[in-house]
Amino acid sequence: MSLSSHTDVENSPKVDLVIPVYNEEEAIAAFHRRLRAVIDPLPYSFTILYVNDGSKDATAERLTEIAADDRRVTVIELSRNFGHQAALTAGLDHSRGDFVISLDGDGEHPPEMIPQMMQLALNGYEVVLTQRVEGQQAGWFKRWTSDAFYRWLNRLSNTRILPGSGDFRLLSRKAADALCQMREYQRFLRGMVAWMGFQTVILPYSPAQRIAGHSKYSLRKMLKLAADALFSFSLAPLFIGISLGGVFLLLALIEVIYVLSFWVTNRQDTLAPGWSSLMFVLLVVGGVLMITLGIIGVYVGFIFQEVKRRPIYFVRRILSSSEESASPHEQA
Structure with a gap:
């Protein structure tokens, strides 16, 4: 790499990718290859934060191999399975970039949208939300329950939450820091992001097929998330x-x-x-x-x-090519 190109990378916007994973040993390597194919040509300085949410399979071993092969990768290993929202929070707490993009590591959130999200962010938007456009590949039960959930939640709450939104989003540094200040234990991040009120743009997308395995969001977990949303954002x-x-x-x-x-x-x-x-x-x-x-x-x-003010999560270890200090939010 020439001196000028090295300087360009140093001065380019720093982007952190927060990717929570749970029992994704079959998919994570293929996902990382797909992610690299997207971000390698982009003129930004990327840090990839994989959050291992207490996986019980060989996900930790696969992530160790990925980190050894890619210096941009940091693996945050939680002490147990704290849940998707807590894992996302852990990644956000450890992020330092000018922009933070969160997406799932199963392939349903297409990393090919990252260039478009970054372009919108560089145009001045502080939050880039993605809105899932469900095709017929989604079952009728999932479409019906999702529509009913957002419809009733927006009727009962003073905070309007975008129907079809998930945790595939971009946050500016200011928005990410503001979100990290909100330390409630029962977390519904998409509602918290909407509540903050930063300048937002909506980007529709069609979910891709999972690379391997099956969804870890069981009906019980979806009901718990719905209850957290309802009782956290509505009286x-x-x-x-x-x-x-x-x-x-x-x-x-x-x-x-x-x-x-x-x-x-x-x-x-x-x-x-x-x-x-x-x-x-x-x-x-x-x-x-x-x-x-x-x-x-x-x-x-x-x-x-x-x-009780218990921490939202505990970190067992952080695997990175460079030593970093623990986040001040980690034990908050």
Whole structure:
């Protein structure tokens, strides 16, 4: 490399790629080759941060081989599986570049979009969001649940979250630092990014096929993420419980007026015993009370998690060609 080209690389924008992986031993090597084919010709200085989220297969060995072959790679190995949002947070905390791009390491987030994302960022946008355009390759159940989730979340929340958005995005350094300041334990990053309000542009894309393996987002994990989103960005469930309580109080008042009308008109002997209707009302009201107490309990549980101030993740080791100090956010 000539002196002038070396100077150009040193002065070019520094871009960190944050890639969380979990049990991707079959796909990660092919993904890295695909990633290199995209970024090698680009005039930017790249650092690739692979976050191993407690993988139980040979992912750690594959990442070690990749790091030995590519000096741009840093492997952040978490002590256990903390979840996708925590792994992304770990990568963001350790990023130092002028821009940070997060994407999954299974191939569904096409790295071929990185040049377009960078062009938009250099045009002045602080956040480049990608919006997934689902084709028929996605099952009807996934499309229906995704549409319903975003539709209801945007109705119940004051923060509008882009339908079809995921964690494939670009953040400027200022936006990434702002996101790192938000240390809540129950994390829904796409909502947190929307809440920050930085200048944003939307970039549609069609998800690619997975390179190998299967999705690690089970139905249980998707439901947990949906619950974190709902309870973190909306108080609507509490107001729903209050509204239901008000409705049943109104029905109780109507029932009292109805019964009193029989006494006023001296027709109390025509009143039916009413045991079944009484039990029905008691069961319905009891059910509403239990649901409302459950909703309150979830919020109290979230508060309990927050006040303990446990770290979002723990790092077992960092594998890099250059020694770096631990991030100040790591233990926050």
